[in-house]
Amino acid sequence: MALDGTAYSPKQFKLAIGSTGESTTGTAKTDALIAVNIDSLEMPNFNLTQFMDVRSGTSGRVADVDDAFISELGTTKEITFSGVFDAAVAPYLLQNCIGAAEGSDITSIAYNYTPPALATGTTSQAIQHTTTIHITAPSTVDASDGADTHSMTFPGCTITSLSITGDMANESGRLRFTATARTGYIATFSTAPVTPATAYGTSYYSLATLAGSGLKTIAGATDCVVQSFALNIENPSEYVGQNDANGNPESIVRAVPEISATLDATVKYDNNNTAGDPTTAEYQTAMKSGTTVATKFHNHASALASASGFGLEALFGKITNVAYNEANAMMLDVSVKFFASGSSGNVLQVKT
Amino acid sequence: MMAKYKAIKYINESDSYKGLTTEDWEALNRGETVELDEVPEAAKDYLEEAKKKKESK
Numbered sequence: 001m002a003l004d005g006t007a008y009s010p011k012q013f014k015l016a017i018g019s020t021g022e023s024t025t026g027t028a029k030t031d032a033l034i035a036v037n038i039d040s041l042e043m044p045n046f047n048l049t050q051f052m053d054v055r056s057g058t059s060g061r062v063a064d065v066d067d068a069f070i071s072e073l074g075t076t077k078e079i080t081f082s083g084v085f086d087a088a089v090a091p092y093l094l095q096n097c098i099g100a101a102e103g104s105d106i107t108s109i110a111y112n113y114t115p116p117a118l119a120t121g122t123t124s125q126a127i128q129h130t131t132t133i134h135i136t137a138p139s140t141v142d143a144s145d146g147a148d149t150h151s152m153t154f155p156g157c158t159i160t161s162l163s164i165t166g167d168m169a170n171e172s173g174r175l176r177f178t179a180t181a182r183t184g185y186i187a188t189f190s191t192a193p194v195t196p197a198t199a200y201g202t203s204y205y206s207l208a209t210l211a212g213s214g215l216k217t218i219a220g221a222t223d224c225v226v227q228s229f230a231l232n233i234e235n236p237s238e239y240v241g242q243n244d245a246n247g248n249p250e251s252i253v254r255a256v257p258e259i260s261a262t263l264d265a266t267v268k269y270d271n272n273n274t275a276g277d278p279t280t281a282e283y284q285t286a287m288k289s290g291t292t293v294a295t296k297f298h299n300h301a302s303a304l305a306s307a308s309g310f311g312l313e314a315l316f317g318k319i320t321n322v323a324y325n326e327a328n329a330m331m332l333d334v335s336v337k338f339f340a341s342g343s344s345g346n347v348l349q350v351k352t
Numbered sequence: 353m354m355a356k357y358k359a360i361k362y363i364n365e366s367d368s369y370k371g372l373t374t375e376d377w378e379a380l381n382r383g384e385t386v387e388l389d390e391v392p393e394a395a396k397d398y399l400e401e402a403k404k405k406k407e408s409k
Contacts, residue, residue, distance in 0.1 A: 100367070100368065101393070101394075103393075110368040110369075112368055112369050112373070112374045114366055114367065114369065115366065116366050116367050117364065117367075343373060343374060344373065
């Protein structure tokens with residue numbers, strides 16, 4: 001057969017995610033898909049069982065091909081993708097990662113957070129439960145049989161890591177994300193290309209809109225000059241049990257040992273002193289003394305619920321790191337971990 | 353508006369205690385009534401309003 005001169009651009013490969021969750025946990029969703037505005041597509045990590053060691057009784061000191069054992073049963077696939085945190089897809093990523101439904105456009109990690117109970121076959125599921133990820137290759141028709149089945153489908157996905165970032169020096173402050181999704185359900189490696197019902201959004205969040213009379217309290221310091229930030233949410237998922245002989249799990253365990261939220265920010269070193277509040281110049285003393293610091297980052301003067309666009313609020317943080325960042329001015333890199341406090345309130349609230 | 357509620361079945365802890373405070377969740381599972389300003393969405397299938405007992409004459 002002659003060589004095929006056709007070439008494909010990496011940008012022709014697409015990723016889509018279910019926007020309403022799976023109707024039945026672990027069953028691939030094919031409707032209500034939304035495209036995700038990704039930068040580029042990485043091949044998922046299949047984590048297949050690949051046993052290829054030499055066994056006893058081989059003819060020589062070499063492994064026999066008949067002894068190789070490859071299986072997908074009980075394995076967990078992982079997919080990492082990054083792109084634009086547009087206003088259409090943002091709530092889906094956030095709700096699935098946290099495992100909680102939003103209310104009034106705010107997704108919260110409550111002080112007594114526990115994840116939803118997730119079991120294979122449960123019906124009437126929503127986006128905070130499981131979703132399906134489709135990786136669609138461009139039309140690639142087999143010359144021999146005319147088949148076009150080179151796309152992949154991953155049912156039962158949960159987003160275990162979501163990082164939302166904004167940097168005034170990058171894309172004019174447009175918010176971006178990096179997400180990692182996992183699934184322990186059997187994937188399909190040869191599906192037909194999928195056309196998402198909804199294109200990715202064209203409304204964006206920007207660090208530039210977190211301005212004016214809004215609150216820019218970072219790690220307890222009010223009225224910060226913020227160069228960049230990264231909000232990181234980690235919510236582990238383990239797929240356990242054997243639902244069927246195909247290797248699908250029985251249930252999904254989330255947030256063990258914890259769901260965690262941290263913030264990394266780069267702010268200007270200054271002594272903008274609001275009475276009673278620490279300043280960025282005092283981060284190191286707040287870290288040493290273990291002061292509980294609040295972060296309120298949104299464009300309303302007082303309430304996250306009244307803010308528009310993206311915003312976040314976490315009232316109980318501890319500074320975990322502070323470092324000088326020698327830029328055009330002296331900046332500080334500060335890191336905070338967010339906690340629950342007492343018997344009410346939230347660890348973190350994010351508005352999208 | 354504040355009203356008293358009781359559980360109609362066991363409430364598991366999933367979904368952040370169905371939006372209830374941990375104290376209310378414990379009390380409801382003990383069969384007690386609790387006063388709520390608003391029933392969280394996730395708890396609606398588990399609660400009913402506790403009717404006031406009629407005073408005996």
